[in-house]
Amino acid sequence: xxxxxxxxxxxxxxMLTVSAYCAARLATARxxxxxxxxxxxxxxxxxxxxxxxxxxxxxxxxxxxxxEVCFAGLAAWFTWRSASFVARHGLTGRSxxxxxxxxxxxxxxxxxxxxxxxxxTGVPAAAHNATGIVMGPARGTADFxxxxxxxxxxxxxxxxxxxxxLTRFTPVRVAAATRTGGATTVVITATGGxxxxxxxxPRLETGCHVAICVAMVFMLVLVL
Amino acid sequence: xxxxxxxxxxxxxxxxxxxxxxxxxxxxLQLALAALWFLDAVLQLQPFMFTRSFGQLMLGPTARxxxxxxxxxxxxxxxxxxxxxxxxxxxFVLVQFLxxxxxxxxxxxxxxxxxxxVWSLMVWWLGEGLGGVLAGTASPLTGAPGAVILYAVLAVxxxxxxxxxxxxxxxxxxxxxxxxxxxxxxxxxxxxxxVALFGSPTRHPSNLLxxxxxxxxxxxxxxxxxxxxxxxxxxxxxxVIVGVVLxxxxxxxxLPAVPARALVAVAVVVGLAVWVVGEDFGTIFSRSATDxxxxxxxxxxxxxYWPIRHAAPGPVVAG
Numbered sequence: 027x028x029x030x031x032x033x034x035x036x037x038x039x040x041m042l043t044v045s046a047y048c049a050a051r052l053a054t055a056r057x058x059x060x061x062x063x064x065x066x067x068x069x070x071x072x073x074x075x076x077x078x079x080x081x082x083x084x085x086x087x088x089x090x091x092x093x094e095v096c097f098a099g100l101a102a103w104f105t106w107r108s109a110s111f112v113a114r115h116g117l118t119g120r121s122x123x124x125x126x127x128x129x130x131x132x133x134x135x136x137x138x139x140x141x142x143x144x145x146x147t148g149v150p151a152a153a154h155n156a157t158g159i160v161m162g163p164a165r166g167t168a169d170f171x172x173x174x175x176x177x178x179x180x181x182x183x184x185x186x187x188x189x190x191x192l193t194r195f196t197p198v199r200v201a202a203a204t205r206t207g208g209a210t211t212v213v214i215t216a217t218g219g220x221x222x223x224x225x226x227x228p229r230l231e232t233g234c235h236v237a238i239c240v241a242m243v244f245m246l247v248l249v250l
Numbered sequence: 251x252x253x254x255x256x257x258x259x260x261x262x263x264x265x266x267x268x269x270x271x272x273x274x275x276x277x278x279l280q281l282a283l284a285a286l287w288f289l290d291a292v293l294q295l296q297p298f299m300f301t302r303s304f305g306q307l308m309l310g311p312t313a314r315x316x317x318x319x320x321x322x323x324x325x326x327x328x329x330x331x332x333x334x335x336x337x338x339x340x341x342f343v344l345v346q347f348l349x350x351x352x353x354x355x356x357x358x359x360x361x362x363x364x365x366x367x368v369w370s371l372m373v374w375w376l377g378e379g380l381g382g383v384l385a386g387t388a389s390p391l392t393g394a395p396g397a398v399i400l401y402a403v404l405a406v407x408x409x410x411x412x413x414x415x416x417x418x419x420x421x422x423x424x425x426x427x428x429x430x431x432x433x434x435x436x437x438x439x440x441x442x443x444x445v446a447l448f449g450s451p452t453r454h455p456s457n458l459l460x461x462x463x464x465x466x467x468x469x470x471x472x473x474x475x476x477x478x479x480x481x482x483x484x485x486x487x488x489x490v491i492v493g494v495v496l497x498x499x500x501x502x503x504x505l506p507a508v509p510a511r512a513l514v515a516v517a518v519v520v521g522l523a524v525w526v527v528g529e530d531f532g533t534i535f536s537r538s539a540t541d542x543x544x545x546x547x548x549x550x551x552x553x554x555y556w557p558i559r560h561a562a563p564g565p566v567v568a569g
Contacts, residue, residue: 029297030336175531178289186284189354190273243292250535 029248037241038082044234045074051226060226065107069100069134070234073141077241080144090145097142104135133184140177140242144249174246181246185239188232195228275558276421280363280408282550283401284353287366290541291346298538299339305332308538309377315385320375327376345369363405370402377540383441388449390442390496391458391528393544400547403434407554419507422554432503435555439500439517447493455489456482459527465536477527495520507557514552521548 048070055062076093079086108131273281298304309328313321331338349369352362374380374396381388381396388394409425418424423431460478464471481488499520502513525531525545532543 029295030300033295175534179285182285182288182292183281186281186288186350186354189284189351190277190281190356193356240292243289244295247292247296247534250537 034081037244038078038085040237041074041078041081041241042085043074044237045071045078047230048074048234051231055226058226060224062226063130063231065103066130066134066235067231069104069138070238072096072100073137073238073242076141076145077238077245080245081241094142094145097138097145101135101138101142104131104138107131108135129184129187133180136177136180136184137238137242140174140181140246143173143177144245147249174250178243178246181239181243185236185243188236188239192229192232195225195232276408276410276424279404279421279550279554280353280359280410282553283404283408284350284362286542286546286550287346287350287353287401291343291350293534293539293541294339294343294346296537296539299342299540300336302332302335304335304339305329308540312377312379312382312385314379315382315387316379317384320380320384324376324379359410363409366405367402370398370405374398374402383445386450388445389455389458389528390446390492391455391524392462393524393529394445394449395438395441397532397541397544397547400438400544400551403438404547404550404554407431407434407551417560418558420503420555420557422551431555435503435551436500438551439496443493443496443500446489446496454485456485462528462530462533465538466530466533467535470530470535473527474530503555511557514555514557517552517555518549521545521552524548 048067051062052064052067052071054060055064072093075085075088076097079088108128111128111131293299305328309331310325313324313328315321316324345365346369349362349366352358352365355362378396378398379385381394381399383395388396407422407426411425412418413425413427414423419428420431422435426434456478459474459481462474466474495516499513499517502510502517504510505513522545525543525548529543529545530536532541532545533539534542
Protein backbone atom coordinates (compact mmCIF):
# COMPACT_ATOMS: atom_id res chain seq x y z
CA UNK A 27 0.00 0.00 0.00
CA UNK A 28 1.57 3.28 -1.03
CA UNK A 29 1.45 6.72 0.49
CA UNK A 30 -0.10 9.47 -1.67
CA UNK A 31 2.80 10.86 -3.68
CA UNK A 32 2.09 14.46 -2.81
CA UNK A 33 2.65 13.80 0.89
CA UNK A 34 6.09 12.36 0.24
CA UNK A 35 6.89 15.23 -2.12
CA UNK A 36 5.66 17.75 0.45
CA UNK A 37 7.87 16.33 3.19
CA UNK A 38 10.80 16.09 0.77
CA UNK A 39 10.36 19.77 -0.16
CA UNK A 40 10.20 20.77 3.52
CA MET A 41 13.33 18.78 4.29
CA LEU A 42 15.23 20.33 1.40
CA THR A 43 14.17 23.79 2.56
CA VAL A 44 15.28 23.05 6.12
CA SER A 45 18.58 21.69 4.86
CA ALA A 46 19.24 24.71 2.64
CA TYR A 47 18.25 27.15 5.39
CA CYS A 48 20.52 25.50 7.96
CA ALA A 49 23.38 25.55 5.45
CA ALA A 50 22.75 29.27 4.98
CA ARG A 51 22.79 29.75 8.75
CA LEU A 52 26.18 28.10 8.95
CA ALA A 53 27.49 30.32 6.21
CA THR A 54 26.16 33.60 7.59
CA ALA A 55 26.55 33.14 11.34
CA ARG A 56 30.32 33.55 11.26
CA UNK A 57 30.13 36.53 8.91
CA UNK A 58 27.56 38.28 11.12
CA UNK A 59 29.36 37.23 14.31
CA UNK A 60 26.27 35.56 15.67
CA UNK A 61 26.15 32.57 17.97
CA UNK A 62 24.98 29.25 16.62
CA UNK A 63 24.78 25.59 17.50
CA UNK A 64 27.20 24.58 14.75
CA UNK A 65 26.94 20.85 15.38
CA UNK A 66 23.14 20.97 15.42
CA UNK A 67 22.96 22.90 12.18
CA UNK A 68 25.40 20.55 10.48
CA UNK A 69 23.22 17.65 11.65
CA UNK A 70 20.08 19.39 10.35
CA UNK A 71 21.69 19.92 6.94
CA UNK A 72 22.61 16.24 6.70
CA UNK A 73 19.29 14.94 8.01
CA UNK A 74 17.28 17.21 5.71
CA UNK A 75 19.21 16.10 2.63
CA UNK A 76 19.13 12.42 3.57
CA UNK A 77 15.41 12.37 4.33
CA UNK A 78 14.59 14.26 1.17
CA UNK A 79 16.44 11.52 -0.70
CA UNK A 80 14.53 8.79 1.11
CA UNK A 81 11.20 10.45 0.41
CA UNK A 82 11.89 11.30 -3.20
CA UNK A 83 14.34 8.96 -5.00
CA UNK A 84 15.44 11.57 -7.59
CA UNK A 85 16.87 13.57 -4.69
CA UNK A 86 18.88 10.62 -3.39
CA UNK A 87 22.18 11.67 -4.89
CA UNK A 88 24.69 10.17 -2.47
CA UNK A 89 25.35 6.50 -1.74
CA UNK A 90 23.79 4.96 1.37
CA UNK A 91 27.23 4.10 2.74
CA UNK A 92 28.11 7.78 2.83
CA UNK A 93 25.04 8.55 4.92
CA GLU A 94 25.62 5.60 7.22
CA VAL A 95 29.15 6.84 7.98
CA CYS A 96 27.86 10.39 8.32
CA PHE A 97 25.14 9.53 10.85
CA ALA A 98 27.38 7.11 12.73
CA GLY A 99 29.81 10.00 13.08
CA LEU A 100 27.09 12.37 14.24
CA ALA A 101 25.81 9.80 16.73
CA ALA A 102 29.33 9.39 18.10
CA TRP A 103 29.75 13.17 18.30
CA PHE A 104 26.51 13.71 20.22
CA THR A 105 27.31 10.76 22.49
CA TRP A 106 30.61 12.40 23.36
CA ARG A 107 28.94 15.79 23.83
CA SER A 108 26.28 14.25 26.08
CA ALA A 109 28.90 12.46 28.16
CA SER A 110 31.04 15.61 28.42
CA PHE A 111 28.05 17.69 29.50
CA VAL A 112 27.01 15.19 32.16
CA ALA A 113 30.61 14.85 33.35
CA ARG A 114 30.91 18.65 33.73
CA HIS A 115 27.46 19.49 35.07
CA GLY A 116 25.98 16.25 36.39
CA LEU A 117 22.87 14.46 35.23
CA THR A 118 20.36 16.32 37.36
CA GLY A 119 19.78 20.00 37.68
CA ARG A 120 16.77 22.18 38.16
CA SER A 121 17.66 25.14 35.99
CA UNK A 122 16.11 25.32 32.55
CA UNK A 123 19.58 25.73 31.04
CA UNK A 124 20.69 22.44 32.55
CA UNK A 125 17.59 20.63 31.34
CA UNK A 126 18.08 22.17 27.92
CA UNK A 127 21.72 21.13 27.84
CA UNK A 128 21.07 17.50 28.70
CA UNK A 129 18.03 17.11 26.45
CA UNK A 130 19.69 19.03 23.62
CA UNK A 131 22.51 16.54 23.10
CA UNK A 132 20.48 13.44 23.90
CA UNK A 133 17.73 14.44 21.45
CA UNK A 134 20.21 14.94 18.65
CA UNK A 135 21.83 11.65 19.56
CA UNK A 136 18.43 9.99 19.14
CA UNK A 137 17.88 11.81 15.84
CA UNK A 138 21.24 10.61 14.50
CA UNK A 139 20.47 7.12 15.76
CA UNK A 140 17.09 7.19 14.01
CA UNK A 141 18.71 8.11 10.71
CA UNK A 142 21.33 5.42 11.15
CA UNK A 143 18.60 2.90 12.00
CA UNK A 144 16.68 3.71 8.83
CA UNK A 145 19.77 3.30 6.67
CA UNK A 146 21.10 0.17 8.36
CA THR A 147 17.71 -1.56 8.17
CA GLY A 148 17.31 -0.73 4.52
CA VAL A 149 14.62 1.93 4.40
CA PRO A 150 16.12 3.76 1.42
CA ALA A 151 15.96 0.51 -0.56
CA ALA A 152 12.31 0.15 0.43
CA ALA A 153 11.69 3.70 -0.66
CA HIS A 154 12.95 2.84 -4.12
CA ASN A 155 10.62 -0.08 -4.59
CA ALA A 156 8.22 -0.36 -7.51
CA THR A 157 6.84 3.09 -8.24
CA GLY A 158 9.64 4.79 -6.39
CA ILE A 159 7.36 6.22 -3.75
CA VAL A 160 6.52 3.11 -1.80
CA MET A 161 7.81 2.87 1.74
CA GLY A 162 7.35 -0.34 3.62
CA PRO A 163 8.60 -2.03 6.77
CA ALA A 164 12.33 -1.98 7.18
CA ARG A 165 14.06 -5.20 6.11
CA GLY A 166 14.31 -7.87 8.78
CA THR A 167 12.94 -5.69 11.56
CA ALA A 168 9.45 -7.16 11.91
CA ASP A 169 10.25 -8.39 15.40
CA PHE A 170 12.59 -5.57 16.32
CA UNK A 171 10.34 -2.63 16.83
CA UNK A 172 11.10 -1.47 20.35
CA UNK A 173 13.98 0.73 19.20
CA UNK A 174 12.02 2.73 16.57
CA UNK A 175 9.18 3.02 19.07
CA UNK A 176 11.61 4.64 21.52
CA UNK A 177 12.78 6.94 18.72
CA UNK A 178 9.18 7.88 17.91
CA UNK A 179 8.35 8.68 21.52
CA UNK A 180 11.50 10.75 22.08
CA UNK A 181 11.07 12.71 18.84
CA UNK A 182 7.37 13.36 19.46
CA UNK A 183 8.13 14.70 22.92
CA UNK A 184 11.01 16.76 21.53
CA UNK A 185 8.76 18.33 18.88
CA UNK A 186 6.18 19.57 21.40
CA UNK A 187 8.82 20.47 23.99
CA UNK A 188 10.62 22.73 21.53
CA UNK A 189 7.34 24.26 20.38
CA UNK A 190 6.64 25.10 24.01
CA UNK A 191 10.04 26.78 24.23
CA LEU A 192 9.35 29.03 21.24
CA THR A 193 7.96 31.77 23.47
CA ARG A 194 11.24 31.74 25.33
CA PHE A 195 12.73 33.67 22.44
CA THR A 196 9.92 36.20 22.09
CA PRO A 197 11.43 39.69 21.85
CA VAL A 198 11.18 41.86 24.92
CA ARG A 199 10.57 45.52 24.26
CA VAL A 200 12.81 47.55 26.47
CA ALA A 201 10.83 50.31 28.12
CA ALA A 202 13.78 52.65 28.53
CA ALA A 203 13.85 53.94 24.99
CA THR A 204 15.74 56.93 23.73
CA ARG A 205 13.61 59.73 22.38
CA THR A 206 15.05 61.69 19.47
CA GLY A 207 12.86 64.49 18.15
CA GLY A 208 9.46 63.07 17.26
CA ALA A 209 10.60 59.48 16.91
CA THR A 210 11.63 57.04 19.55
CA THR A 211 14.25 54.38 19.09
CA VAL A 212 13.36 51.18 20.83
CA VAL A 213 15.71 48.27 21.18
CA ILE A 214 14.06 44.93 20.98
CA THR A 215 16.05 42.19 22.62
CA ALA A 216 15.32 38.51 22.53
CA THR A 217 15.10 36.99 25.96
CA GLY A 218 17.50 34.50 27.32
CA GLY A 219 18.51 31.23 25.83
CA UNK A 220 20.73 28.46 27.02
CA UNK A 221 23.92 30.39 26.47
CA UNK A 222 25.08 33.93 26.21
CA UNK A 223 25.98 35.79 23.04
CA UNK A 224 24.00 37.10 20.12
CA UNK A 225 22.00 34.24 18.76
CA UNK A 226 21.06 33.84 15.13
CA UNK A 227 17.26 33.54 14.72
CA PRO A 228 16.66 31.05 17.54
CA ARG A 229 12.97 30.62 16.73
CA LEU A 230 13.76 29.58 13.18
CA GLU A 231 16.34 27.10 14.45
CA THR A 232 13.69 25.66 16.73
CA GLY A 233 11.24 25.56 13.81
CA CYS A 234 13.76 23.57 11.76
CA HIS A 235 14.21 21.14 14.61
CA VAL A 236 10.44 20.63 14.94
CA ALA A 237 10.05 20.13 11.17
CA ILE A 238 12.78 17.47 11.17
CA CYS A 239 11.15 15.73 14.14
CA VAL A 240 7.80 15.64 12.30
CA ALA A 241 9.33 14.21 9.12
CA MET A 242 11.41 11.69 11.02
CA VAL A 243 8.50 10.41 13.12
CA PHE A 244 6.42 10.17 9.95
CA MET A 245 9.09 8.02 8.28
CA LEU A 246 9.66 5.85 11.35
CA VAL A 247 5.92 5.18 11.62
CA LEU A 248 5.84 4.16 7.97
CA VAL A 249 8.66 1.66 8.40
CA LEU A 250 7.62 0.14 11.73
CA UNK B 251 21.42 34.50 24.23
CA UNK B 252 20.63 37.86 22.73
CA UNK B 253 19.34 38.92 19.38
CA UNK B 254 19.33 42.67 19.13
CA UNK B 255 17.27 44.49 16.59
CA UNK B 256 17.01 48.27 16.47
CA UNK B 257 13.75 49.75 15.21
CA UNK B 258 12.49 53.28 14.86
CA UNK B 259 8.87 53.81 15.76
CA UNK B 260 6.78 56.93 16.08
CA UNK B 261 5.05 55.57 19.13
CA UNK B 262 6.97 53.23 21.37
CA UNK B 263 5.31 49.89 21.91
CA UNK B 264 4.25 48.90 25.38
CA UNK B 265 6.83 47.06 27.34
CA UNK B 266 5.79 43.45 27.53
CA UNK B 267 6.69 40.85 30.09
CA UNK B 268 7.42 37.61 28.35
CA UNK B 269 9.52 36.03 31.05
CA UNK B 270 9.63 32.35 30.25
CA UNK B 271 8.97 29.93 33.06
CA UNK B 272 10.06 26.35 33.10
CA UNK B 273 6.99 24.07 32.63
CA UNK B 274 5.36 23.20 35.93
CA UNK B 275 3.60 19.89 36.58
CA UNK B 276 0.40 20.90 34.78
CA UNK B 277 2.25 22.35 31.81
CA UNK B 278 4.31 19.15 31.57
CA LEU B 279 1.10 17.12 31.46
CA GLN B 280 -0.29 19.44 28.79
CA LEU B 281 2.85 18.80 26.75
CA ALA B 282 2.44 15.05 27.21
CA LEU B 283 -1.13 15.42 25.94
CA ALA B 284 0.18 17.43 22.99
CA ALA B 285 2.72 14.68 22.24
CA LEU B 286 -0.10 12.14 22.09
CA TRP B 287 -2.06 14.37 19.71
CA PHE B 288 1.12 14.73 17.66
CA LEU B 289 1.45 10.95 17.47
CA ASP B 290 -2.23 10.70 16.48
CA ALA B 291 -1.62 13.09 13.60
CA VAL B 292 1.41 11.18 12.35
CA LEU B 293 -0.41 7.83 12.60
CA GLN B 294 -3.21 9.37 10.57
CA LEU B 295 -0.64 9.89 7.79
CA GLN B 296 -0.28 6.14 7.20
CA PRO B 297 -1.20 4.96 3.70
CA PHE B 298 -4.25 2.95 4.85
CA MET B 299 -5.94 6.11 6.16
CA PHE B 300 -6.03 7.64 2.69
CA THR B 301 -7.95 4.73 1.21
CA ARG B 302 -11.68 4.06 0.98
CA SER B 303 -11.16 1.17 3.40
CA PHE B 304 -10.47 3.56 6.27
CA GLY B 305 -14.01 4.89 6.19
CA GLN B 306 -15.77 1.70 5.25
CA LEU B 307 -13.79 -0.97 7.10
CA MET B 308 -12.48 0.91 10.12
CA LEU B 309 -15.14 3.51 10.94
CA GLY B 310 -18.26 1.84 9.51
CA PRO B 311 -18.20 -1.29 11.70
CA THR B 312 -18.34 0.82 14.89
CA ALA B 313 -22.02 1.44 14.07
CA ARG B 314 -22.92 -2.19 14.78
CA UNK B 315 -24.98 -2.70 17.91
CA UNK B 316 -25.49 0.99 18.59
CA UNK B 317 -28.99 2.53 18.82
CA UNK B 318 -30.51 3.36 15.43
CA UNK B 319 -29.94 7.10 15.36
CA UNK B 320 -26.32 6.76 16.40
CA UNK B 321 -25.69 3.85 14.03
CA UNK B 322 -27.21 5.72 11.07
CA UNK B 323 -25.07 8.79 11.68
CA UNK B 324 -21.92 6.66 11.88
CA UNK B 325 -22.80 4.75 8.72
CA UNK B 326 -23.51 7.95 6.80
CA UNK B 327 -20.31 9.69 7.83
CA UNK B 328 -18.13 6.62 7.27
CA UNK B 329 -19.58 6.22 3.77
CA UNK B 330 -18.95 9.89 3.06
CA UNK B 331 -15.36 9.65 4.36
CA UNK B 332 -14.84 6.55 2.23
CA UNK B 333 -15.93 8.43 -0.87
CA UNK B 334 -13.66 11.39 -0.15
CA UNK B 335 -10.92 9.51 1.60
CA UNK B 336 -7.91 11.63 0.62
CA UNK B 337 -9.52 14.99 1.31
CA UNK B 338 -11.20 13.86 4.53
CA UNK B 339 -8.06 12.28 5.91
CA UNK B 340 -5.97 15.31 5.04
CA UNK B 341 -8.38 17.41 7.12
CA PHE B 342 -8.12 14.93 9.99
CA VAL B 343 -4.32 15.13 9.89
CA LEU B 344 -4.30 18.92 9.83
CA VAL B 345 -6.79 19.21 12.70
CA GLN B 346 -4.74 16.88 14.86
CA PHE B 347 -1.47 18.67 14.09
CA LEU B 348 -3.15 21.99 14.88
CA UNK B 349 -4.35 20.65 18.21
CA UNK B 350 -0.93 19.19 19.04
CA UNK B 351 1.06 22.30 18.22
CA UNK B 352 -1.69 24.57 19.55
CA UNK B 353 -1.39 22.96 22.98
CA UNK B 354 2.39 23.01 22.80
CA UNK B 355 2.56 26.72 21.86
CA UNK B 356 1.73 28.72 24.98
CA UNK B 357 -0.28 31.60 23.45
CA UNK B 358 -2.76 29.17 21.85
CA UNK B 359 -3.09 26.56 24.55
CA UNK B 360 -6.67 27.48 25.56
CA UNK B 361 -7.92 27.59 21.99
CA UNK B 362 -6.34 24.24 21.18
CA UNK B 363 -7.64 22.54 24.33
CA UNK B 364 -11.16 23.83 23.61
CA UNK B 365 -10.88 22.63 20.02
CA UNK B 366 -9.64 19.24 21.19
CA UNK B 367 -12.76 18.79 23.34
CA VAL B 368 -15.05 19.45 20.37
CA TRP B 369 -12.99 17.25 18.04
CA SER B 370 -12.76 14.43 20.59
CA LEU B 371 -16.51 14.34 21.16
CA MET B 372 -17.14 14.22 17.41
CA VAL B 373 -14.65 11.41 16.90
CA TRP B 374 -15.94 9.51 19.94
CA TRP B 375 -19.40 9.49 18.42
CA LEU B 376 -18.70 9.19 14.71
CA GLY B 377 -15.37 7.40 14.73
CA GLU B 378 -15.52 5.13 17.75
CA GLY B 379 -19.28 4.49 18.08
CA LEU B 380 -19.25 5.90 21.61
CA GLY B 381 -16.49 3.45 22.48
CA GLY B 382 -18.88 0.50 22.03
CA VAL B 383 -20.36 1.16 25.48
CA LEU B 384 -23.96 1.14 24.21
CA ALA B 385 -23.27 -1.60 21.68
CA GLY B 386 -22.14 -4.09 24.30
CA THR B 387 -18.84 -4.63 22.54
CA ALA B 388 -16.71 -2.65 24.96
CA SER B 389 -14.16 -3.98 27.40
CA PRO B 390 -11.69 -2.01 29.50
CA LEU B 391 -9.09 -4.57 28.40
CA THR B 392 -9.30 -3.19 24.87
CA GLY B 393 -9.87 0.49 25.54
CA ALA B 394 -13.42 1.08 26.79
CA PRO B 395 -14.95 3.62 27.17
CA GLY B 396 -12.92 4.81 24.18
CA ALA B 397 -9.56 6.49 24.02
CA VAL B 398 -10.74 9.67 22.42
CA ILE B 399 -13.18 10.60 25.20
CA LEU B 400 -10.19 10.59 27.54
CA TYR B 401 -8.57 13.31 25.40
CA ALA B 402 -11.61 15.51 26.06
CA VAL B 403 -11.58 14.77 29.78
CA LEU B 404 -7.87 15.55 30.02
CA ALA B 405 -8.31 18.79 28.11
CA VAL B 406 -10.80 19.94 30.74
CA UNK B 407 -8.74 18.73 33.71
CA UNK B 408 -5.58 20.39 32.39
CA UNK B 409 -7.27 23.67 31.50
CA UNK B 410 -4.86 26.49 32.43
CA UNK B 411 -6.83 28.16 35.18
CA UNK B 412 -7.20 27.77 38.93
CA UNK B 413 -10.29 27.39 41.03
CA UNK B 414 -10.38 27.49 44.77
CA UNK B 415 -8.62 29.32 47.54
CA UNK B 416 -6.22 26.64 48.61
CA UNK B 417 -3.50 24.76 46.80
CA UNK B 418 -5.00 21.80 44.97
CA UNK B 419 -4.08 18.37 46.36
CA UNK B 420 -3.57 17.09 42.79
CA UNK B 421 -3.15 18.75 39.40
CA UNK B 422 -6.54 17.76 37.95
CA UNK B 423 -8.32 19.65 40.74
CA UNK B 424 -6.83 23.02 39.79
CA UNK B 425 -9.29 24.06 37.05
CA UNK B 426 -12.50 22.32 38.20
CA UNK B 427 -12.16 22.07 41.98
CA UNK B 428 -11.46 19.06 44.17
CA UNK B 429 -14.99 17.66 44.33
CA UNK B 430 -15.68 17.84 40.59
CA UNK B 431 -12.29 16.33 39.77
CA UNK B 432 -12.92 13.42 42.12
CA UNK B 433 -16.34 12.83 40.56
CA UNK B 434 -14.80 12.78 37.08
CA UNK B 435 -12.23 10.22 38.20
CA UNK B 436 -14.90 8.07 39.84
CA UNK B 437 -17.18 8.17 36.78
CA UNK B 438 -14.39 7.11 34.39
CA UNK B 439 -13.08 4.21 36.46
CA UNK B 440 -16.53 3.11 37.70
CA UNK B 441 -17.73 3.02 34.08
CA UNK B 442 -14.80 0.81 33.20
CA UNK B 443 -15.58 -1.41 36.20
CA UNK B 444 -19.25 -1.69 35.19
CA VAL B 445 -18.32 -2.58 31.62
CA ALA B 446 -15.89 -5.21 32.91
CA LEU B 447 -18.38 -6.75 35.33
CA PHE B 448 -21.54 -6.64 33.25
CA GLY B 449 -20.28 -6.58 29.65
CA SER B 450 -19.94 -9.79 27.73
CA PRO B 451 -16.48 -9.27 26.16
CA THR B 452 -14.56 -9.14 29.44
CA ARG B 453 -16.11 -12.47 30.44
CA HIS B 454 -14.48 -13.97 27.38
CA PRO B 455 -11.01 -12.44 27.65
CA SER B 456 -9.39 -15.37 25.87
CA ASN B 457 -11.27 -14.48 22.69
CA LEU B 458 -10.30 -10.83 23.04
CA LEU B 459 -6.62 -11.51 23.56
CA UNK B 460 -6.16 -14.31 21.03
CA UNK B 461 -7.64 -12.09 18.34
CA UNK B 462 -5.12 -9.33 19.03
CA UNK B 463 -1.93 -10.84 17.65
CA UNK B 464 -2.69 -10.57 13.93
CA UNK B 465 -0.20 -8.33 12.16
CA UNK B 466 1.85 -7.76 15.29
CA UNK B 467 5.55 -8.59 15.79
CA UNK B 468 6.22 -12.16 16.86
CA UNK B 469 7.09 -11.37 20.46
CA UNK B 470 3.90 -9.35 20.92
CA UNK B 471 1.73 -11.98 19.27
CA UNK B 472 3.34 -14.59 21.53
CA UNK B 473 2.56 -12.43 24.56
CA UNK B 474 -1.08 -12.25 23.42
CA UNK B 475 -1.29 -15.99 23.01
CA UNK B 476 0.28 -16.67 26.41
CA UNK B 477 -2.12 -14.24 28.05
CA UNK B 478 -5.07 -15.80 26.19
CA UNK B 479 -4.01 -19.28 27.35
CA UNK B 480 -3.64 -18.05 30.91
CA UNK B 481 -7.21 -16.74 31.13
CA UNK B 482 -8.87 -19.42 28.97
CA UNK B 483 -11.81 -20.95 30.86
CA UNK B 484 -11.51 -18.40 33.66
CA UNK B 485 -13.51 -15.59 32.06
CA UNK B 486 -15.89 -14.90 34.92
CA UNK B 487 -13.08 -14.87 37.45
CA UNK B 488 -11.08 -12.46 35.30
CA UNK B 489 -14.08 -10.16 34.90
CA VAL B 490 -14.63 -10.09 38.67
CA ILE B 491 -10.95 -9.44 39.43
CA VAL B 492 -10.71 -6.67 36.84
CA GLY B 493 -13.98 -5.17 38.05
CA VAL B 494 -12.92 -5.19 41.71
CA VAL B 495 -9.55 -3.61 40.92
CA LEU B 496 -11.23 -0.89 38.88
CA UNK B 497 -13.79 -0.20 41.62
CA UNK B 498 -10.89 0.13 44.07
CA UNK B 499 -9.15 2.59 41.77
CA UNK B 500 -12.39 4.53 41.29
CA UNK B 501 -12.78 4.96 45.06
CA UNK B 502 -9.11 5.68 45.62
CA UNK B 503 -9.30 9.45 45.24
CA UNK B 504 -11.76 9.67 48.15
CA LEU B 505 -9.24 8.13 50.55
CA PRO B 506 -6.46 9.88 52.53
CA ALA B 507 -3.27 10.74 50.67
CA VAL B 508 -1.26 7.58 51.37
CA PRO B 509 -3.82 4.97 50.19
CA ALA B 510 -4.92 7.36 47.46
CA ARG B 511 -1.37 7.48 46.17
CA ALA B 512 -1.19 3.67 46.23
CA LEU B 513 -4.42 3.30 44.26
CA VAL B 514 -3.39 5.95 41.74
CA ALA B 515 -0.19 3.93 41.30
CA VAL B 516 -2.40 0.89 40.67
CA ALA B 517 -4.19 2.97 38.01
CA VAL B 518 -0.83 3.61 36.31
CA VAL B 519 -0.08 -0.12 36.34
CA VAL B 520 -3.56 -0.90 34.97
CA GLY B 521 -3.09 1.64 32.19
CA LEU B 522 0.27 0.15 31.20
CA ALA B 523 -1.01 -3.43 31.40
CA VAL B 524 -4.04 -2.60 29.28
CA TRP B 525 -1.83 -0.83 26.74
CA VAL B 526 0.67 -3.67 26.39
CA VAL B 527 -1.45 -6.82 26.74
CA GLY B 528 -4.97 -5.69 25.83
CA GLU B 529 -4.24 -3.04 23.21
CA ASP B 530 -0.92 -4.21 21.74
CA PHE B 531 0.50 -0.68 22.10
CA GLY B 532 -2.58 0.62 20.27
CA THR B 533 -1.80 -1.81 17.39
CA ILE B 534 0.77 0.76 16.32
CA PHE B 535 2.94 -1.98 14.77
CA SER B 536 0.19 -3.37 12.55
CA ARG B 537 0.11 -0.17 10.45
CA SER B 538 -3.59 0.35 11.07
CA ALA B 539 -3.60 2.36 14.32
CA THR B 540 -5.19 5.80 14.33
CA ASP B 541 -4.02 6.54 17.86
CA UNK B 542 -2.02 4.88 20.65
CA UNK B 543 -5.37 3.88 22.29
CA UNK B 544 -6.37 4.42 25.90
CA UNK B 545 -3.39 3.03 27.82
CA UNK B 546 -1.14 6.12 27.73
CA UNK B 547 -4.14 8.36 28.40
CA UNK B 548 -5.08 6.38 31.51
CA UNK B 549 -1.51 6.77 32.74
CA UNK B 550 -1.61 10.50 32.00
CA UNK B 551 -4.94 10.78 33.81
CA UNK B 552 -3.50 8.97 36.82
CA UNK B 553 -0.50 11.28 36.95
CA UNK B 554 -2.90 14.26 36.92
CA TYR B 555 -4.46 12.81 40.09
CA TRP B 556 -1.17 11.99 41.81
CA PRO B 557 -1.34 13.57 45.28
CA ILE B 558 1.00 16.54 45.56
CA ARG B 559 3.06 17.11 48.68
CA HIS B 560 2.88 20.78 49.61
CA ALA B 561 5.77 22.01 51.71
CA ALA B 562 3.62 24.42 53.67
CA PRO B 563 0.19 26.03 53.33
CA GLY B 564 0.52 28.79 50.79
CA PRO B 565 -1.48 31.38 48.93
CA VAL B 566 -3.55 30.77 45.83
CA VAL B 567 -1.46 29.81 42.82
CA ALA B 568 -2.24 32.20 40.04
CA GLY B 569 -2.54 31.36 36.36
